[in-house]
Amino acid sequence: MESQLEQREIVVKVKRYNQEKGEYWQEYKLVVDRFTQMTEVLRRIKSEQDPTLAYRASCHMAVCGSCAMRINGEPRLACKTLALDIVKKYDSNQITVEPMDYFKVQKDLIVDMDEFYARMFKVKPRLYPSKEVVEGRGEHRLRPEDQRELWKFAQCIWCGLCVSACPAVRIDEEFLGPAAHAKGYRFLADPRDTIYDERLKILADSAWRCTYCYQCFNVCPRDVEPVTTIKKTRAHTRFLKDKSEVAKTGEKHVKAIFDSIRETGKLEEAKVYITTYGLAAAITDMLYTMRNGKVNLALIREKKVSQIDQIQKLMGEKE
Structure with missing residues (x-):
């Protein structure tokens, strides 16, 4: 039955x-x-x-x-x-x-998707092959390891869900959005593409505007992980010749975090903030924390963790 x-x-x-x-x-x-x-x-x-x-x-x-x-x-x-x-x-x-x-x-x-499509097309979402390939005088080969790197990020279906959940696109017009970064990185990391410098210039500044809230990660129906492409794009910033102030600040922030952990084994947030944004900005925000009764949190003195040499070894600082 x-x-x-x-x-x-x-x-x-x-x-x-x-x-x-x-x-x-x-x-x-x-x-x-x-x-x-x-x-x-x-x-x-x-x-x-x-x-x-x-x-x-x-x-x-x-x-x-x-x-x-x-x-x-x-x-x-x-x-x-x-x-x-x-x-x-x-x-x-x-x-x-x-x-x-x-x-x-x-x-x-x-809903009106015109703005979403404009962001997507801004990253030039197609492969730009070499002249020899276009003219039929050669071919591009993609290694298995390159395919594995690209495949996940090529699964974006332009649904817009990640953008609808993203707080950064609402407050920063210069942020391209998670979907555009997923599509942009897919070609930035493709060894067959010929406009690497142009792509990096389009993507690098925007990548440092992400707030890392992981909402795009949570809502993507294809498990594309747009936030991962943003992290990977940030790593390419060192190859950019003309960096924006946002990108420069982002790199300073990363170095400050690295130095803090190397020196103490901990993230000294107050020190990281001052190193990243400078004393003037730190003083302005210090006044804000004082008004809100949180200045004591900024004045905490961190002690080094025990066996700091082991952490430094993991970070490649010591043999």
């Missing part, structure tokens, strides 16, 4: 928007089973209950990135989200569906 599919009635609460009415919430009820994706939920709502509902979806298999949205407040691909998984996770049959954060809403769950 065939087992019955688990079925359950859910309430889908959709945050809708149009120019005439503005923002408003609308609820829909339907029965789903354990195989029902959220894209299927939206398709059934549109075809069976409300043809005015607007959303994007195409491949239904986490390849096109069209169905990026917030589901119960989480940035997700609707096609990669099973309705009953959300019900079980939150122990509620109500599921909220909203457009992605950060982007301007055009209608219902559809």
Whole structure:
């Protein structure tokens, strides 16, 4: 006897928007089973209950990135989200569906991606081969170890979820965003590419503007790890001839951290801050900490850890 599919009635609460009415919430009820994706939920709502509902979806298999949205407040691909998984996770049959954060809403769950695409195209997201290859007089070979380095970062599907979750893009117009860095590094690290210097100039300053909150890491549906590409891009800054002030400050910060750990085995935050930003900035922020009753934290004197020579050995300072 065939087992019955688990079925359950859910309430889908959709945050809708149009120019005439503005923002408003609308609820829909339907029965789903354990195989029902959220894209299927939206398709059934549109075809069976409300043809005015607007959303994007195409491949239904986490390849096109069209169905990026917030589901119960989480940035997700609707096609990669099973309705009953959300019900079980939150122990509620109500599921909220909203457009992605950060982007301007055009209608219902559809957002304007023009700015996102502009950032992506700014990093020149394609391979620029040598003249010999273009003319058919040669070929580029990619070694297995190079392929392993590039493969993960080539999986970006331009869904925009990482950008919607990123706080840095909201406050810094010069930050290209995690998706653009993933795509940019994929070609920066490709030995077949011929515009390394140009790419590095585009990416280096922006890489030092990342706040390392790891939200892009958490929400990426393809496990691309955009924050990893930003870290790797920062390591290329030493090859940049004309560095921006942001990049210079970033390198000073890294060196200050390295020196602090080498000398004491600990991260002396006050010392690192002064070394990175200078005394004038440190005094300004010291006044801020005093007003907030935290100046005692900045004045803590750190003692060296025992067996500091072992730490220095690990850092390559001693044989």
